[in-house]
Amino acid sequence: MFPVILYLIINAISVNFNNAAYTASVHELVNNGKISRLSSLVQGASSLALILSSALGAALYSSTNFTIFIYVEITATGLSFLILQTMHFHYKTLDKQTYTSSQSFKSQMAGFKQGLAYVQGRLLLVGIILVAVVVNFLFTALSIGLPFILKNQLDLGNTIVGYLNSAFSFGMLAASLLMGFFSKNNNLKTKLLVPLLLLGFEFGILGLGLLAPFTVKGVGVLGSLVMFCIGVTITILNITCNVRLQTTVPTKLLGRVSSLLMVANTAVNPLGVLFFTFIFQNSGNGGFVFIINGTVMLFYTMIMTPLVMKGIKNEEKYAEK
Numbered sequence: 001m002f003p004v005i006l007y008l009i010i011n012a013i014s015v016n017f018n019n020a021a022y023t024a025s026v027h028e029l030v031n032n033g034k035i036s037r038l039s040s041l042v043q044g045a046s047s048l049a050l051i052l053s054s055a056l057g058a059a060l061y062s063s064t065n066f067t068i069f070i071y072v073e074i075t076a077t078g079l080s081f082l083i084l085q086t087m088h089f090h091y092k093t094l095d096k097q098t099y100t101s102s103q104s105f106k107s108q109m110a111g112f113k114q115g116l117a118y119v120q121g122r123l124l125l126v127g128i129i130l131v132a133v134v135v136n137f138l139f140t141a142l143s144i145g146l147p148f149i150l151k152n153q154l155d156l157g158n159t160i161v162g163y164l165n166s167a168f169s170f171g172m173l174a175a176s177l178l179m180g181f182f183s184k185n186n187n188l189k190t191k192l193l194v195p196l197l198l199l200g201f202e203f204g205i206l207g208l209g210l211l212a213p214f215t216v217k218g219v220g221v222l223g224s225l226v227m228f229c230i231g232v233t234i235t236i237l238n239i240t241c242n243v244r245l246q247t248t249v250p251t252k253l254l255g256r257v258s259s260l261l262m263v264a265n266t267a268v269n270p271l272g273v274l275f276f277t278f279i280f281q282n283s284g285n286g287g288f289v290f291i292i293n294g295t296v297m298l299f300y301t302m303i304m305t306p307l308v309m310k311g312i313k314n315e316e317k318y319a320e321k
Contacts, residue, residue, distance in 0.1 A: 019262065024255030026246045028089040036243045037180055043239055044176030047231075050169040115256030118249070124188075124311030125261070128241060131196065131304050132265045138203075138293045140272030141279075142230070149210055149286035150219075160220050167224035171231020178232075179239045188312045191240040193305060195233040200298025202230050207290030248315070 030038050060068065119125050146164065150156045209222040249257050280286050 016259075016262065020255050020259045023242070023246065023258040024251075025089060027251045027254065028091055029087070032247050035246045036239075039239045039242050039246070040176050040180035043235055044173055044180065047169050047172035047176055047235070051166060051173065115253055115260055118253055119257055119260055122311070122315075124244075124308070124315045125257075127304060127308040127311040128192075129261060129264045131301065131308065132261075133268055134300050135196070135199065135297060136265050137268040137272045137275075138297050140269055141276045141289060141293050142203075144273060144276045145280045145286050145289060148280045153286055154210070154219070156216055156219060160216065160223070163220050164223045164227045167227040168231040171228035171233075172235045173231075174228075175232040175235035176239070179236060188240070188244070188315065189309070191236060192308060192312070193301075195236045195240075196301045196308075197298065199230070199233050200294045200296075200301060202226055202233065203294030203297060204291050205294075206230075207287040207292075207294060210287035210290065211285060244315075 026035060026038065060072070119129075147161050150161050150164075151158065206223065206226045209219065209226065212218075214222065245258060245261070246254065276289070279289055283289055
């Protein structure tokens with residue numbers, strides 16, 4: 001287990017570095033008018049990869065051994081590196097003295113504090129973090145609990161889990177395409193509050209479906225529809241937040257701000273995994289857990305709505321400036 005754990009730690013660190021660097025470099029890739037379209041295309045490509053990888057991965061694993069996956073991973077990483085070399089970044093020229101001084105630890109800490117102060121000064125970002133921390137914590141119940149309920153509590157097997165995961169990916173792909181077509185729609189109230197409120201309802205409906213005496217086909221159809229809707233909802237929220245960050249945060253602060261948001265949002269995931277693993281293993285019917293999750297998520301979103309609305313109003317004033 002030691003080399004596996006070591007690999008997972010190094011891989012997680014590199015992925016976080018890569019994500020922060022990509023977010024900070026968007027302004028050097030495209031102009032502000034194309035950021036929304038770029039975010040939709042990136043999310044769509046990721047969703048399509050999730051759809052294809054499930055089928056291809058299952059076929060490859062059934063015909064070969066796990067060692068082949070290691071070589072596939074190395075090949076894919078090398079190919080990504082070659083593609084990266086073809087990309088043209090429009091860097092802004094920096095004064096050599098400024099660039100050199102910015103590498104010191106003291107200046108890096110000052111930059112971190114500057115990013116933190118910037119986030120605190122943007123009420124919408126504060127509201128998004130406060131909502132996202134709770135939503136992400138509750139959302140881990142989906143990845144932990146759904147396979148456990150379907151396989152262990154309902155004895156429906158692995159196939160239906162694949163169907164539901166595929167429906168989720170198709171929902172993400174559909175939302176990415178939709179957001180690409182309507183990239184000029186800047187109505188933050190609709191793009192943020194409506195998906196947040198719908199997410200609680202979707203969790204509740206999923207829980208009710210798992211409690212109802214459906215056949216395997218019934219669970220598959222209802223579950224796929226709900227998972228598709230959840231995929232759409234999550235993707236709209238992700239794209240809206242990313243585009244808002246990349247179009248309003250100054251380039252020099254973008255990496256720091258996005259890293260802070262990423263840490264705040266993902267730090268609760270391990271706690272959620274541990275918590276919901278214990279809950280599902282000790283619950284007689286996991287459908288009730290989803291219903292409770294959806295109810296908590298819905299009421300928490302409603303409580304935080306005034307703060308988010310105030311943040312959106314301040315953003316409008318901020319944009320005007």
